Amino acid sequence: MNGEYIQLGHGSGGKMSQELIASIMLPAFSNNILAELHDGARITIHDTRLAFTTDSFIVKPLFFPGGDIGKLAVCGTVNDLAAAGAVPQYLSAAFIIEEGFPIWQLQKIVQSLQAAAQEAGVVIVTGDTKVVEKGAADGLYINTAGIGKQLDAVTIATAGVRPGQDIILSGYLGDHALAVMAERYGVMLPQTVSSDCAPLNGLVLDMLTAVPQISMLRDPTRGGVATALNEIAGQAKVGILLEEAAIPLRPEVAAVCELLGFDPLYLANEGKMLAFVDAEFTRRLLSVMHRHRYGGDARVIGRVTGKNPGLVGLRTRLGGVRLLDMRAADPLPRIC
Amino acid sequence: MNGEYIQLGHGSGGKMSQELIASIMLPAFSNNILAELHDGARITIHDTRLAFTTDSFIVKPLFFPGGDIGKLAVCGTVNDLAAAGAVPQYLSAAFIIEEGFPIWQLQKIVQSLQAAAQEAGVVIVTGDTKVVEKGAADGLYINTAGIGKQLDAVTIATAGVRPGQDIILSGYLGDHALAVMAERYGVMLPQTVSSDCAPLNGLVLDMLTAVPQISMLRDPTRGGVATALNEIAGQAKVGILLEEAAIPLRPEVAAVCELLGFDPLYLANEGKMLAFVDAEFTRRLLSVMHRHRYGGDARVIGRVTGKNPGLVGLRTRLGGVRLLDMRAADPLPRIC
Numbered sequence: 001m002n003g004e005y006i007q008l009g010h011g012s013g014g015k016m017s018q019e020l021i022a023s024i025m026l027p028a029f030s031n032n033i034l035a036e037l038h039d040g041a042r043i044t045i046h047d048t049r050l051a052f053t054t055d056s057f058i059v060k061p062l063f064f065p066g067g068d069i070g071k072l073a074v075c076g077t078v079n080d081l082a083a084a085g086a087v088p089q090y091l092s093a094a095f096i097i098e099e100g101f102p103i104w105q106l107q108k109i110v111q112s113l114q115a116a117a118q119e120a121g122v123v124i125v126t127g128d129t130k131v132v133e134k135g136a137a138d139g140l141y142i143n144t145a146g147i148g149k150q151l152d153a154v155t156i157a158t159a160g161v162r163p164g165q166d167i168i169l170s171g172y173l174g175d176h177a178l179a180v181m182a183e184r185y186g187v188m189l190p191q192t193v194s195s196d197c198a199p200l201n202g203l204v205l206d207m208l209t210a211v212p213q214i215s216m217l218r219d220p221t222r223g224g225v226a227t228a229l230n231e232i233a234g235q236a237k238v239g240i241l242l243e244e245a246a247i248p249l250r251p252e253v254a255a256v257c258e259l260l261g262f263d264p265l266y267l268a269n270e271g272k273m274l275a276f277v278d279a280e281f282t283r284r285l286l287s288v289m290h291r292h293r294y295g296g297d298a299r300v301i302g303r304v305t306g307k308n309p310g311l312v313g314l315r316t317r318l319g320g321v322r323l324l325d326m327r328a329a330d331p332l333p334r335i336c
Numbered sequence: 337m338n339g340e341y342i343q344l345g346h347g348s349g350g351k352m353s354q355e356l357i358a359s360i361m362l363p364a365f366s367n368n369i370l371a372e373l374h375d376g377a378r379i380t381i382h383d384t385r386l387a388f389t390t391d392s393f394i395v396k397p398l399f400f401p402g403g404d405i406g407k408l409a410v411c412g413t414v415n416d417l418a419a420a421g422a423v424p425q426y427l428s429a430a431f432i433i434e435e436g437f438p439i440w441q442l443q444k445i446v447q448s449l450q451a452a453a454q455e456a457g458v459v460i461v462t463g464d465t466k467v468v469e470k471g472a473a474d475g476l477y478i479n480t481a482g483i484g485k486q487l488d489a490v491t492i493a494t495a496g497v498r499p500g501q502d503i504i505l506s507g508y509l510g511d512h513a514l515a516v517m518a519e520r521y522g523v524m525l526p527q528t529v530s531s532d533c534a535p536l537n538g539l540v541l542d543m544l545t546a547v548p549q550i551s552m553l554r555d556p557t558r559g560g561v562a563t564a565l566n567e568i569a570g571q572a573k574v575g576i577l578l579e580e581a582a583i584p585l586r587p588e589v590a591a592v593c594e595l596l597g598f599d600p601l602y603l604a605n606e607g608k609m610l611a612f613v614d615a616e617f618t619r620r621l622l623s624v625m626h627r628h629r630y631g632g633d634a635r636v637i638g639r640v641t642g643k644n645p646g647l648v649g650l651r652t653r654l655g656g657v658r659l660l661d662m663r664a665a666d667p668l669p670r671i672c
Binding site for chain 1: 340341342343344345346347348353356357360361364365367369370375376377379381382383384386388389390391392393394425426428429430431432433434435436437438439442443446447449450453459460461462463464465466467468469471472473474477479481483485669670
C-alpha cells in the first residue's frame with residue numbers, strides 16, 4: 001500500500017478498511033489482544049477481567065431523525081462493550097470542535113450524550129476538548145472510549161462459532177443508515193424510518209444471563225450484517241447461510257433500498273445485535289429477547305454450516321443462493 | 337455562553353477552556369469523578385483501583401523536531417495516567433484521517449506511536465480508523481485513551497497540597513511548544529531546541545516508589561506551568577510562589593521567547609512533570625529524579641504558601657513579585 005493515498009473506503013469497515021488495518025496497523029502494534037480484531041479488547045488488570053474499546057464518530061450530518069452524534073457516540077461504544085460480553089461502566093468523551101461551531105448545538109449534543117449514558121447506566125468520567133480552525137473539521141467529531149467488566153462464565157469469541165448454530169438478529173435492518181442518508185441528501189422518507197441508535201447493554205445482559213452459552217455477539221454497524229458475518233465466517237472458518245425470508249426488513253426500508261440501489265444487508269445499524277448460539281438454546285434466548293424493548297423483533301436469520309468456510313450465502317425467496325461477499329467500501333460513508 | 341460560537345481559545349487549556357467545561361460539560365455530565373477535573377479519572381471496578389484518561393491530538397504540523405503526532409498521542413495519555421498515580425498498561429488508538437493522506441506518512445506515524453508505546457511499556461489493544469473527505473480534517477487526528485492500575489499507598493489529589501510544600505519541576509521548559517511553532521511557521525531555531533515529548537511513567541514510578549508521600553503530580557502541557565499551577569492553587573485554595581531564578585530555562589529558549597514575546601511559563605511541555613511534596617522529602621525525591629534520564633534537570637521551582645489562596649506569583653530576579661494569572665487562551669494553538 002506504500003506510495004498510495006487514503007481513500008474514503010479505508011474508513012468504511014469493508015475490505016479496504018481490513019487491508020489498511022492488516023498492512024499498516026497490525027504489523028506495527030503487533031500483539032495478541034489487538035490481533036483478535038474484536039471491537040472490544042479483553043484485558044486483565046490485577047485479576048479483574050475488563051473489556052476496553054474506542055470509537056470515533058464523524059457522522060454527517062450531526063443531527064438526524066432518531067438521534068445525533070452525541071447519542072451515537074455513547075451507543076456505539078456501549079454496544080461494542082456489550083458485544084464483548086462485558087457490562088459497560090465508564091466512558092470517556094473527547095471532542096474535536098471546529099472554530100465557529102454554535103455553542104447551543106454543542107450543548108444539545110452534550111445533553112443527548114449524557115441522556116444516552118444515563119439510559120445505558122454508564123458514567124462519563126474523563127474528557128477532552130480540542131478546537132481546530134474553521135475548515136479543519138466538519139463541525140465536530142467525538143471519540144468515546146469505554147471500560148466494562150467482563151461477565152463471569154461467559155466467553156464471547158469466534159472460536160466458539162461452529163456448524164449447526166443459529167444466528168439471531170435482534171430486529172429490523174437498515175434504519176440508521178437510511179435516516180442519516182435521507183437527512184444528508186434531503187431525501188423525504190416515511191416518518192417511520194428513523195435511526196435505531198440505542199444502547200443494547202441491557203438487552204445483552206438479559207441474553208447472557210438467560211443463556212451464558214452464547215458463543216458470539218456482534219453489533220452490525222459499518223458494513224452492516226453482511227460485513228459483520230463475513231468477518232466472523234472468515235475468523236471462525238465456517239460457512240454462514242442466511243434465509244432472505246427470515247430477515248427482518250420494514251417494507252418501507254425495502255422499498256427505499258430498491259429505489260436507490262442499496263442492499264440493506266450492507267447498511268449500518270446502531271441498535272441491533274447478532275448472536276450465535278447452539279440451536280438447543282434458541283427458543284429460550286428468543287423469548288428473553290422478545291421481552292426487551294430493543295429485542296421485540298428478534299428472530300433466527302440463518303445458520304452456521306460446515307460447508308464453504310469463510311463464505312456467507314443468502315438463500316433467496318426464489319430458492320437460489322446468492323453470495324454475500326465482503327465489499328471494498330461502503331455505499332454510504334460517514335454514517336457513524 | 338448560549339448564542340455564542342466556539343473559538344480557538346476554547347481548546348487552549350486556559351480560562352476559556354475552563355469556562356466552556358464549567359458551563360457546558362460539567363452540568364451535563366455531572367458526577368463526582370469527572371468533577372475532580374484531574375486529567376486521569378480514578379475509578380474502581382471489582383475492587384481494582386484504576387485510572388482512565390483520554391486525549392485527542394490535533395498538533396500542526398504532524399511532524400516536528402523531536403517527535404510527531406504518534407509519539408505525542410502515546411506520551412500525552414501515558415503521562416496523564418502517571419500523573420494520576422497509576423501505572424499505565426493499556427491504550428486505545430483512534431484515527432480520523434483525511435482522504436488523500438499519504439499512506440507512507442500514516443505508516444511513519446503508526447510506527448512512531450508503537451515505538452513510544454514500547455518505551456512506555458504499554459500495549460495498544462484496541463483502535464478505530466475513520467476517514468473523512470478531503471478538507472474535513474487537517475491531515476490526521478489521533479485520540480488515545482488509556483487505562484492504568486493505581487499504585488497502592490499513593491494518593492495524588494489537590495486535597496493533599498498544603499502550605500510549606502516544595503514544588504519540583506522535572507526539567508527545562510518550553511521546548512515542545514517552540515519546536516512545533518518553529519516547524520509550523522518556518523522559523524529557524526538552534527538545533528538544541530526540539531520537543532521534549534517523552535513517556536514519564538518510568539520516572540514517576542521511581543518517584544512514587546521512593547516517596548509515596550508525593551501529594552500532587554501534574555504534567556504541564558497546554559497552558560504550561562503557569563496554567564497547571566493556577567488550576568492546582570484554585571482547587572487546593574493555597575497560594576503558590578515561584579522563584580524565577582530557579583526555573584530551568586535554556587538560554588536559547590529564553591532568547592527566542594524574549595524575541596517573539598512568549599512567556600515560557602505558559603508554553604506547553606510534553607515531557608515534564610510537576611510534583612508537590614512536603615519539604616522533608618525533597619532531597620530524597622530530587623536524588624531519585626536526577627538518576628532518571630527524564631529527570632536529570634529536576635529542581636525546586638517554588639513553594640506552596642498560606643497567603644493569597646488561588647493565586648500564583650513569581651518572585652523575579654529583581655526581587656519583585658509578578659502575578660502569573662490564568663490566561664484566557666493560548667498564544668500557540670494546536671500544540672498537542
